[in-house]
Each structure stands twice: as C-alpha cells, then as structure tokens.
Amino acid sequence: MSASTDALALGEPLMVLDGIHRRFMMGDEEVRALRGVSFTITKGEHLCIIGPSGSGKSTMMYLLGCLDTPSEGSYQLAGYEVSELSDEELAALRNRYIGFVFQAFNLIPRTTTVDNVALPLRYAGVGMGERRRRAAEALERVGLGHRLDHTPDRLSGGERQRVAIARAIVTKPELLLCDEPTGNLDSKVGAEITGLFEELNHDMGVTLVIVTHDPSMAKRARRNVKLVDGEVVYDGPPIEGR
Amino acid sequence: MFEHILSAFLALKANKIRAALTMLGVVIGVLAVTLLVGVGDGARIYLDEQISGLGTNLMTIVPGRRETRGFGPPAGNVARPLVLDDIRALERQASLLRGISPMVMGGGAVRFKGRTRDTMILGVGPAFSDLRNMPVDRGSFVRDEDVESRRRVCVLGRTIVKELFGDENPLGQTVRLADGRFRVVGLMEERGTSLGFDLNDLVFIPVTAAMDLFNQDHLTQIITAARSKEDAPAAAEEVEQILARRRNGERTFTIQSQDDLLKTFGALTAAMTLMLLAIASISLVVGGIGIMNIMLVSVRERTREIGVRRAVGATKSDILWQFLLESVVISSLGGAIGLGMGASIVLALKRFAPSVPVALSPWIAAVAFGSSFVVGVLSGVVPARRAAELDPVDALRYE
Numbered sequence: 001m002s003a004s005t006d007a008l009a010l011g012e013p014l015m016v017l018d019g020i021h022r023r024f025m026m027g028d029e030e031v032r033a034l035r036g037v038s039f040t041i042t043k044g045e046h047l048c049i050i051g052p053s054g055s056g057k058s059t060m061m062y063l064l065g066c067l068d069t070p071s072e073g074s075y076q077l078a079g080y081e082v083s084e085l086s087d088e089e090l091a092a093l094r095n096r097y098i099g100f101v102f103q104a105f106n107l108i109p110r111t112t113t114v115d116n117v118a119l120p121l122r123y124a125g126v127g128m129g130e131r132r133r134r135a136a137e138a139l140e141r142v143g144l145g146h147r148l149d150h151t152p153d154r155l156s157g158g159e160r161q162r163v164a165i166a167r168a169i170v171t172k173p174e175l176l177l178c179d180e181p182t183g184n185l186d187s188k189v190g191a192e193i194t195g196l197f198e199e200l201n202h203d204m205g206v207t208l209v210i211v212t213h214d215p216s217m218a219k220r221a222r223r224n225v226k227l228v229d230g231e232v233v234y235d236g237p238p239i240e241g242r
Numbered sequence: 243m244f245e246h247i248l249s250a251f252l253a254l255k256a257n258k259i260r261a262a263l264t265m266l267g268v269v270i271g272v273l274a275v276t277l278l279v280g281v282g283d284g285a286r287i288y289l290d291e292q293i294s295g296l297g298t299n300l301m302t303i304v305p306g307r308r309e310t311r312g313f314g315p316p317a318g319n320v321a322r323p324l325v326l327d328d329i330r331a332l333e334r335q336a337s338l339l340r341g342i343s344p345m346v347m348g349g350g351a352v353r354f355k356g357r358t359r360d361t362m363i364l365g366v367g368p369a370f371s372d373l374r375n376m377p378v379d380r381g382s383f384v385r386d387e388d389v390e391s392r393r394r395v396c397v398l399g400r401t402i403v404k405e406l407f408g409d410e411n412p413l414g415q416t417v418r419l420a421d422g423r424f425r426v427v428g429l430m431e432e433r434g435t436s437l438g439f440d441l442n443d444l445v446f447i448p449v450t451a452a453m454d455l456f457n458q459d460h461l462t463q464i465i466t467a468a469r470s471k472e473d474a475p476a477a478a479e480e481v482e483q484i485l486a487r488r489r490n491g492e493r494t495f496t497i498q499s500q501d502d503l504l505k506t507f508g509a510l511t512a513a514m515t516l517m518l519l520a521i522a523s524i525s526l527v528v529g530g531i532g533i534m535n536i537m538l539v540s541v542r543e544r545t546r547e548i549g550v551r552r553a554v555g556a557t558k559s560d561i562l563w564q565f566l567l568e569s570v571v572i573s574s575l576g577g578a579i580g581l582g583m584g585a586s587i588v589l590a591l592k593r594f595a596p597s598v599p600v601a602l603s604p605w606i607a608a609v610a611f612g613s614s615f616v617v618g619v620l621s622g623v624v625p626a627r628r629a630a631e632l633d634p635v636d637a638l639r640y641e
C-alpha cells in the first residue's frame with residue numbers, strides 16, 4: 001500500500017464507488033444485491049443510507065468496510081483500489097481507517113468493556129499498557145469512563161452500543177460505518193446515540209456513514225442515499241416525509 | 243506470540259467450566275501415560291536391580307545345548323552332565339575367572355528338635371558366597387576342606403534359623419537334613435527376596451555332601467564370574483573352550499551370562515513398557531478428539547466474535563493462531579495437571595508402598611507433557627483453520 005489519507009483535507013474524496021455490482025449465488029439462483037452503484041463520499045461527511053429491507057444496504061456497508069469485495073466495478077478507499085489488496089492488506093486497512101458499529105452491538109461476551117474496546121489496538125500492534133489507557137480514554141469519550149471492568153451482560157442496550165462506539169473510535173479512524181446502530185434501542189436512547197455520532201463527526205472530523213430505518217436519524221444527516229433493489233434511487237439532502 | 247497466548251488464557255478464563263471439561267480428557271490421558279509407563283519402568287528397574295544384586299559379571303553353566311540365549315527350553319536331551327572334574331579343569335586352566343563354584347540343588351526337610359521345615363538345599367563350593375553376594379553373618383561358610391572331606395556341615399539361612407531355633411543359638415547344633423545329620427557351622431546374613439524367591443529360606447552344604455545326600459554324581463549347574471566387565475566375553479569364551487575340550491569339542495552345555503539375562507529381561511520390560519504406553523496413548527487420542535470437538539463447537543459459537551475480530555483488523559493468521567494456541571494451552575495445561583497427579587501418585591506409592599515397583603523418570607515426564615502439547619496442536623489445527631477460513635461477512639451475518 002502506498003497511498004495515504006494523512007494529507008486528505010476535509011471535503012476531499014475518501015471513498016469513490018464506480019459501477020459497483022455485488023452478486024451472490026443462492027443455490028442455482030443468482031441474487032443481485034447491488035446493481036451498478038456509483039457515488040463518492042468525501043472526508044468529514046455525515047451521510048445516511050436508507051431504503052427498504054433487502055435493498056442491499058448491509059451489503060453496501062460490508063463493501064465500504066473492506067470486509068467484502070465487489071463482483072464488478074471499482075471501489076477506492078483513501079486511494080487504495082480495494083479489490084487489488086490481499087487479505088492482510090485489507091485487514092490492515094480496516095484496522096487503520098475504519099470503525100464498525102453494528103445493530104447487534106457485537107461485543108465479545110465475558111470480556112470486560114475495556115478489553116472489548118482495546119481489541120482493535122491489539123491488531124494494530126499497540127502495547128498492553130497503552131492499549132488500556134487509550135481504551136479507557138475512548139470509553140471516557142462516550143460517557144462510560146466508570147464502566148471499565150464491567151462485562152457486556154451487565155450493561156444496558158444503550159451502554160453496550162456506547163462501548164461498541166468506543167471500540168470503533170479507539171483507533172481514531174477516518175470513517176465510522178454504522179449498520180442500523182439504533183435498531184435495537186428505544187427511541188430516547190436512540191436519539192442519544194444519534195447525538196453522540198454527531199458530536200464525533202463534529203469534534204473529530206470523522207466521516208459518518210450510517211444505515212438507518214429511523215427517519216429522524218436520517219433527517220439529521222446532511223446527505224441521504226436511498227437504495228431500492230440494489231440501485232441508488234436518490235442521492236441528495238434529506239427530504240421530509242421520505 | 244505472547245499476545246496470542248495471553249488471549250488464549252483469557253478465553254479459557256472466560257469459560258472455565260468448558261475449559262475444565264475439555265481438559266479432562268487430556269488430564270486422564272497423561273495421567274494414564276504417567277502411571278502405566280511408571281509401572282513398566284518400575285518393573286524394569288526392579289528386575290535390573292534384582293539381577294544385578296545376584297552378583298557381578300556372573301556366568302551360569304547349565305548342562306544341555308540351548309539354541310537361543312536366555313530362557314528357551316533345552317533343545318534335545320542332556321547329553322553330558324556337568325561333573326566335579328569340570329570344576330577342577332576350570333580351576334586349573336582358566337585365567338579370567340574370579341571364582342568357580344559347583345552347585346547341586348535339591349529339596350528336603352530340615353528338622354531340629356521336632357520342628358520341621360521344607361526348604362531348598364544347595365550343595366556348593368566355598369566360592370559361592372562371594373560370587374553370589376551372600377555373605378555369612380556368624381560362623382563360616384562351606385570351606386575347601388569341608389568339600390574335600392565330604393563333611394556333613396551346613397550353613398543356614400535366616401528364615402530357617404528363625405523357624406527352627408527361635409532364640410536358641412544354632413551354631414554347633416545338629417540338624418537333620420533329608421536322611422543325614424548335619425552340624426551347623428554358619429549362619430547367613432539376612433537377604434531380601436530375589437525375583438519372588440526368599441533367599442533366606444536356604445540351607446548350604448558342601449557340594450560333595452550334597453552329592454552323597456541326593457545320591458547323584460552330576461552337578462545342577464556351575465557358577466562362576468569374569469574378573470571384570472571387560473573380561474566377560476573372553477572369560478565366557480575361555481570357559482566354553484575348556485569345557486568343550488573335555489567333551490571332544492561338543493558343546494553340550496550352555497553358558498548364560500548375567501548380561502544376557504539383563505538383556506533378555508530388558509527387552510521384555512521394554513516391550514511391556516511400550517505396550518503400556520500404547521494403551522495409555524489411546525486415552526490421550528480420545529482426549530485429543532474431545533478437544534477437537536469442543537474447539538469446533540467453540541468456533542461455531544464464536545462465529546460472530548470471529549467476524550468482529552476480522553472487522554477490527556485481525557488477519558486470517560491472527561484467527562488461526564488464536565484458536566490453535568487456545569487448543570495448545572488447554573491441552574498443555576491438562577497435560578501438566580495429569581502429569582502432576584500422576585507424579586504425586588507415583589511418589590506417594592514409592593513412599594507409602596515401597597514394595598510396589600513404580601518409577602518416575604524424567605523421560606516419562608517429558609513424553610507425557612510433550613505428547614499433550616502435540617495433542618493440542620493436532621486437535622487444534624482443524625478448528626483453527628475452519629475459524630480462519632470463515633468469510634468475515636458470513637461470520638458477522640451468522641445468527
């Protein structure tokens with residue numbers, strides 16, 4: 001890998017998608033989850049991907065997160081052509097540039113919050129003491145500085161999602177990819193989480209890409225991309241009543 | 243690497259009960275290896291000690307030709323018996339021997355004042371005591387002049403003394419041996435049992451007196467010894483030539499050296515130890531299969547976790563090492579526990595039941611622990627590869 005985003009300024013393109021297709025084989029049948037998707041996301045943007053269930057939003061997230069590669073088309077993240085990278089390079093890219101937040105939190109059970117949050121740093125080769133310090137800092141940032149040694153089963157849903165957000169930001173990534181992050185939370189807690197994302201976007205300049213079903217969350221983004229049947233049907237500012 | 247080992251320990255700590263159950267198979271396997279091999283090794287050491295305790299560089303000459311060394315039955319009949327003239331010839335001509343004793347063996351009752359004991363009567367020469375490492379405690383052993391004059395004297399083993407005399411002093415008393423009257427001239431030192439045979443339950447008389455008593459003119463065997471370990475092969479050669487010359491070149495006798503005996507028993511106990519090791523290995527294999535199964539279940543249960551780890555930057559090989567080391571740590575820990583238990587049992591046996599021949603040699607410990615490590619690697623490979631090859635997206639979508 002040779003390119004780097006260190007020099008990227010706000011407003012410069014971070015992710016460039018061009019004619020992306022993603023096809024799956026289900027038995028003999030071909031499922032076309034994405035059918036020619038093209039758009040660009042710039043550094044520091046706050047974007048929501050919306051659309052009905054089964055429209056290809058999660059598939060999109062996995063592609064953007066370099067966990068998957070397109071069947072066809074080009075995806076460049078921070079200057080890297082993702083489909084040309086090896087498994088190890090992809091892992092390093094995810095570790096360095098991307099933080100994930102999932103609907104189901106996906107914390108590692110029976111493991112303390114601080115160890116959960118420190119996990120990405122381990123794969124970044126950060127030493128143990130430093131890891132704990134930075135994990136504690138990230139937990140502090142999401143308002144859970146007092147819950148370092150709790151295991152996930154002793155936390156509420158909102159707290160768990162905050163731990164997951166701390167894990168996502170602990171490496172200070174360029175990009176937060178969130179797949180329905182408030183889907184398992186009630187609306188009040190969901191609104192808090194939405195607020196937290198906005199703060200992070202504002203304070204850290206982290207690029208926010210959020211898949212959501214929640215109209216109030218989508219409304220607060222500066223840009224909405226709507227997928228239907230694997231195609232982009234709308235790309236622009238949020239529209240009331242959508 | 244340290245990171246991986248540490249996180250393997252953390253994963254085990256996170257699921258203690260499962261880890262313990264997984265370990266159990268290996269614990270039992272290694273315990274079985276330690277104990278069974280300990281028994282085999284103990285038997286080897288016991289036999290070694292027993293055979294070495296018979297004397298040093300011993301040779302036994304028995305009549306008849308045996309085709310194989312060691313314990314085959316005599317092939318063909320006894321052509322020419324061993325006689326006292328063989329002893330004289332050896333005494334005159336051999337230069338590499340430390341001593342020579344004839345031996346006539348027979349059973350009989352020994353009686354004193356109405357008390358009787360059936361025992362073994364050995365007709366021997368003076369050299370026997372030294373050769374066989376059986377010293378006299380009081381009085382004297384069979385002497386040259388006793389043999390020459392066919393004197394009816396006897397030397398008693400400890401058991402006989404205890405049974406027949408109690409607290410009385412046997413020296414100078416007369417006992418009846420079979421149909422003869424023998425004067426007690428010596429008492430043997432206390433000796434243990436050898437290969438299950440009570441060495442205190444013996445009566446020694448001059449070989450000539452034994453020939454008279456049992457009315458026979460041939461010897462049961464001849465006992466001799468090489469002067470040194472280095473001389474042993476040459477000494478055997480010498481004995482063979484001297485005896486063969488007296489038989490027109492025919493080898494109608496067999497020389498068994500102590501070394502042969504050690505080798506034969508050594509091979510026997512080694513085979514036994516190996517067999518026990520093989521049996522014990524089966525339980526170790528079963529333990530390994532147990533680990534593999536639980537690791538496979540664990541990989542499945544932790545599919546989401548694997549997806550998350552990949553998402554935050556773990557490579558395939560990070561995942562591979564994680565699960566492989568988990569398996570190795572479980573297995574090695576189980577091995578260490580099994581070894582500790584086995585060693586404790588062996589040491590306790592040695593301390594509280596010294597007659598049970600068990601041993602704990604370093605190589606058992608090394609084999610036991612080493613094999614648990616290998617079992618860990620082998621049973622971890624398949625689950626670890628399965629975990630590493632999971633597609634990250636499939637892993638994250640896994641319900």
Ligand SMILES: Nc1ncnc2c1ncn2[C@@H]1O[C@H](COP(=O)(O)OP(=O)(O)O)[C@@H](O)[C@H]1O
Binds near residue numbers: 024032033057059
């Ligand atoms: N691994 C896969 N194998 C087969 N079909 C898949 C796979 N992943 C997604 N799909 C299909 O692709 C389509 C889009 O799925 P997804 O991206 O999860 O939609 P959304 O997140 O918008 O609900 C769906 O029809 C889904 O069944």
Ligand SMILES: [Mg+2]
Binds near residue numbers: 057058059
């Ligand atoms: Mg989805």
